[in-house]
Amino acid sequence: MLYPHNLESKINFDKIKELIKSECSSSLGIDFVEKIHFSRDIQLLNKLLDQTEEFRQILLSGEYFPSSNFINIYPYLEKGKIPGTFLYEDEFHEVRLGLLTLKGCLEFFEKHQESYIQLFQLIGMVQLDHSLLKSIERVLDEKGKIKNNASKELAMIRSQILYEETRLRKVMDRIFREAKAKGLTPDDASITIRGGRMVMPVLAENKRRIKGFIHDESATGQTVFLEPAEVLDINNDLRDLEYMERREVQRILTELTDSMRPSIPELRKAFQFLGMVDFIRAKARFALKINASRPTIEKIKTMEWHNARHPLLETVLKQQQKKIVPLELNLDHNRRLLVISGPNAGGKSVTLKTVALIQYMLQCGLLIPVDAHSKCTVFKQFFIDIGDEQNIENDLSTYSSHLMSMKHFAEFADKNTILFIDEFGTGTEPQFGGAIAESILLALNKSGTYGIITTHYGNLKQIAAKSQGLVNGAMRYDVDRLEPLYQLEIGKPGSSFALEIAGKIGLSKEILAYAKANIGEERVRYDKLLNKLENEKNQYEQLLAETQKKDRLLQQRLQEYNQLKDTLDTQKKELLRQAKVEAKALLDQTNKRIEATIQTIKESQADKEVTKKARKELEELKVAVKPEKVVHSSPEIKVLGGEIQIGDQVRVKDNGAVAEVIGIRNKEVEISIGELKSNVKLNRLEKISKSTLKKEAKAAAKRTGYDTSSKMMEFSTNLDLRGKRGEEVFSLIQNFVDEGYMLGIKDLRILHGKGDGILRDITRNLLRNMNSVQQFSDEHADRGGAGVTLVTLKG
Template sequence: MIYPDNFETKTGFAEIRTMLRDLCLSPLGQTEADGMCFSSDIEAVNELHAQTNELRLLLEANPDFPLNNIFDARESVSRARIANTHLEESEFFDLRRSLDTVHKIVGLLHPDDPAQMAGRALFRLSDGIAVFPGLVQRIDQVIDKYGHMRDTASPELLRLRRELARAEGSVSRILHGILRAAQTEGLVEKDVAPAVRDGRLVIPIAPGLKRRINGIVHDESATGHTVFVEPTEVVEANNHIRELENEERQEVIRILTALTQHVRPNVAEILDSLHFLGIIDFIQAKVRLGKRLRAVSPVVKASPCIDWIEARHPLLELQLTARGNKIIPLGITLTDEKRILVISGPNAGGKSVCLKTVALLQYMLQCGLPIPVSERSSCGLFNDLMLDIGDEQSLENDLSTYSSHLLNMKHMMRQATDRTLILIDEFGTGTEPQIGGAIAESVLDKFCSKGVWGVITTHYQNLKHFADTHAEVANGAMLYDRHEMRALFQLAIGRPGSSFAIEIARKIGLPEDVIAEASEIVGSDYIQSDKYLQDIVRDKRYWEGKRQSIHQREKELEKTIARYEEEIQDLRQQRRAIVAKAKADAEELLRESNRRIENVIREIREQQAEKEATKRIREELRSFKQTVKEEQTVAHKAHGLMSDDDFEKKLAQIQQRKQRKEKRKQEKAAQQAAVTPRLSTEKMAVGDTVRIRGLKSTGTIEAIDGDMCTVIFGDMRSKMRLNRLETAVPSSPNANPIETAYQVSRATRDTIDDHKKNFRQDLDVRGMRGDEALTAVQHFIDDAILVGISRVRILHGKGNGILRTLIRQYLSTVPNVVHYADEHVQFGGAGITIVDF
């Protein structure tokens, strides 16, 4: 029950309904908005809110949700019930698009797996809604995508339209010929074009010249300066066109009548589907309204309850936002223990706004609309909402303001129950304050005895005292800054508020003697009690500010702690990543060192080095492995078993050990450099002593031809590129014996000549195992370097690419190899590797 009849106007809900209608996409949705009403059925109210929430989520997940084509075809569909009637092309076009939208929406709400949507509000709403894909397909055969009848709707229509097009073309040609002749004779202006009057093609001409053209005058311009003449030559042709147009229209009517017969048996189901479409339109309007008002659709409890956090009056918020201001949210609580809230405070302090906020939001809630409160709010259901606000004077009924208030009180006391929410503004005003306050207190006591829920605003002290002495009634105050003399628009529940009448009178400039005399009239007790109230409000506001400040600092402290914990976690993850990377780098270094040392050992073996040298190199390898293991152990301990100081000390020890080994390595390299021929950076010329890069045997340049040269190594001549050579200072007669040991002996020269005669540029390792193939490639590359070949080919086949990978890994470690790649696709492609030196 809603009281009085103008409840929506007084609370501002009429404006909310108008906003909702404007957000609807069609008259179908607007009809639903007009029919929206207050409900006290808990299941119905929760179903409405569930529908809104579900559609909001669907629209967020599906931006292409089909809401573009919603049309009100109810009138035309209802007319289809009458026999021998037909819908027009535009009506069929609108009906087709609306039915297609229904089909798409029902398809989304009824997926292939019904379990996905079972139990949901929109699933229940769409359950049983009929769709008409066959009718849509039949309409598509007749009406095109622009809403016009297709030429192919029937063979007769196609014939008539073709004949009509030919006739119109013939008339147009004849008329243009007559017009050109008239222009040539000067009867018609050059820029004049044929016109249409009453569906017939005519020529515009000046009135004085109309007799110069044989024909029928059909019309005259508004100014009288032009007449429209149909030449005699085209009269019959135009008559024929009119006949064809009539025949075409009769055929169109016949087709539309036949198509309407497909609609007639399904009128009730189609109207039901259009009603469903209107509900969907209405729900999407509620979703859009909720976004505009920053509102939520909460779950509503069956029992009466109001526990709203950050409640806002939607209309006031829109007005303030438009002016660049912000609304101050309210915290409003009504419970079983405190069912009635008596709000006091200064004028223009927000008491009436608070009251209207409760009235409007509760009404919106029980109409199924989202309300602007925090999601943490709790909402209950009331059977009745009763409002007494504003001036209800009536000359017709001979009612004064106070009489109208008493009449409302009488109705409320008679009809109110323990599930009624009463909303009374300025309770008891309109008559002599003492008796008005007494009557108001008596009425309030009656409300308490009936268990009524309510929000009441007042200035009367006796009502404030009543709230303090009755358990089910709570005092509330609209806060006011006494120092700045301005309203704060904040509701504080638990203490009464002062009207600040003396302070406000002093602020607006009333004489002090008037204020003093008024204070004497009311007496010192009233003044003191009002000051006590002001002090209480001031202290409450001070401690509330302290509490909020402490709460804010606690939140900042929690954020700081959380940030530190997150940074610590990040540091731990970074340490793990660094340790893992160090371990991976160490393993890669170990593998690389193994490859290099094995190459050195192979070279020593091939050069028949002493066992002591081999033993020394292997000892260095073991030492390197031990260092890597120690680093891994340190990394493992740093991960969780060592302190930071121990970790730093261990790292320092390993660094020192590395530095010592690096120093020894540099000293060893210096010793080797002492016995190695000194390199020269001068440009090579005939007669220079040179050696092949990577080898120690020296020779003499005999001739140079561009970037090629002939070099004599002992008794052997070899042709090669200059960039494969490097100059070396020849050994002096008094050179150290170690230096002369690098000269080429007679046996070595014979070996080189023998290799050069028998060397082949292709090596086939297909079918070999990996180690076997790698050994063959190593010897093959050494021979190629020895005999001075510039390019060789290695045939390893494609297969899984294992041999190819092993061979190329080895080639990347040979200094003399300048390039390697796949052979041209015509000569073997990836199955052959070519090597350049």
């Protein structure tokens, strides 16, 4: 049962049908669109959905499928079924084109029967062979004209017509040339046809100078069109031949029509199949336009929809370059009736209409705009109460019309019903309207029906929260900006945000205070709690999104690190392998040279000259294979004599390091090498000239690769990471902290900026694992705050 009678227009399904019609190629498909109806048969719906999904796959595959000449030949069949009648050439031409399209469809489905099982089964409707098509093609050419060889008689007649036309043309050309030479015709005139007969233009004053018959004259009367008497008989013969041709063509078409007449019932079925194919293709085209899918239909009552979208609204928003907010819906036997609340213009009615339209589309065998893994069910009854049904003729007010609908729902709703009620209980005094709505809601819940109800009444929200089978739903709202988010959240009621919206538009505090006092403190607290929950949820979702973003980035960086490590390990193995190969080759070469030298010495019986030469070659080889050493030049250091005292410059004898004496205790001397301090034995030191200290320090830096003094002068306690990539900062931070620690610096400062916090997180995660770091913290708010990390190193 469907309620009310104009249900399809209320949920805009009539517009869906118009869009599908626009995708049809002919009236054959449009006729099927007109017959779309609500079905309760799960088996039939699965079949219809499978057919459309298969055709959607054909369109996506790009395979060739006949796309034109889905011609409605039913009027021609009606004409041809009457004995004695015949179809004209153009009518048979359209029948031929339709039969060619039919043939192409059949051949496609036969070729791909394993891929498109449901569509292949449709060809069982066609019990027509190709004999009629062959008969038509034997008679008509590709342009739809009767062929010359359609019969022997027609061939002879047309051959004779051609001969007479040629003869006529020759005679007329001769007469016209003679008349033109005499000046009897206009200057720019030429032979033409009038009344089906060949004539020539003659000046009106000369019309009696040529024997013949006048068939017409020009608009000005200055020229007449004359048929010379000499060609009269030829024109008469041509006219007779044309009559003969027409009678023969009529005979041929009559015979062709007679041969078609017994096949008319099969032709009807065959073109019904063609119309069905056009219809299914139109549904598939529409499905592609609205990005629709084929969901799973469950026998148990469940509605698990993912990314559901109103197809008409989404199309309008696309034209405005906007995106629709998809809907997530989950109803089952424990949560059957969804009571949606929330602010005005927050999307309650759109959500209700979206679910109603999509469910109706599904039960009409259409693919629906949800994700393919969504689960749907089928209902036997579909009730809806949307909009104003005020009826002046029946003296029904708006509220009375709603009550009439509620009466119908309460009487007939059951567990196989889905219903939709928009703005439940409105239209009368709120206190009474809310009470009546509450009692109706409880009655509907008791019937086991499924559905969606939108309301502003607080008592209905409370009932939904306490009753089994009912569930609250809220339209999400941005509390800070007081803007709707158009997202449905199932499981909690929504606030109407009436006070907040009133405050936003500028109502005075006195008015709002009076309203709060009359609403009651408990009700105000309840709405505040809903607002607080909504705000906290928004913040939580924002934090969750940021965390997920950071986690994705971290995973990406970890993957890049692992890939880099694998690459380095592979390169290291390859270098070791190559080194081993080269070492083995070098060793083999050396061994061969040694063996050759020994053999030379033996063969020469230890001859001195030969032995000397062999040894020389061996020494040369030894020098050639010996690894090169990097030699660092060292300046001359002037060593001074005398007792070593505090403040003297000294050099450590065993390693050449230069230092300054800062303390002496017995035979232990405390020295300073740059910022590094150490204790050494007195006998390991020698006193050097201060003038050469600088040169020696530079030479030592070249030998060791690290100049403490110059590093101290060049080192900056600030590191700027802004604009760096994640993979770059690891080595920068590591070197920065290591150098600071080696130079004995206590406090460092790393500038990474705020942004999304990615560089800050990478920096601090790295600092946590560094043994030289004692602690780190944010900079003062006036000097960068969280955009700068202060690092304290261990002493």
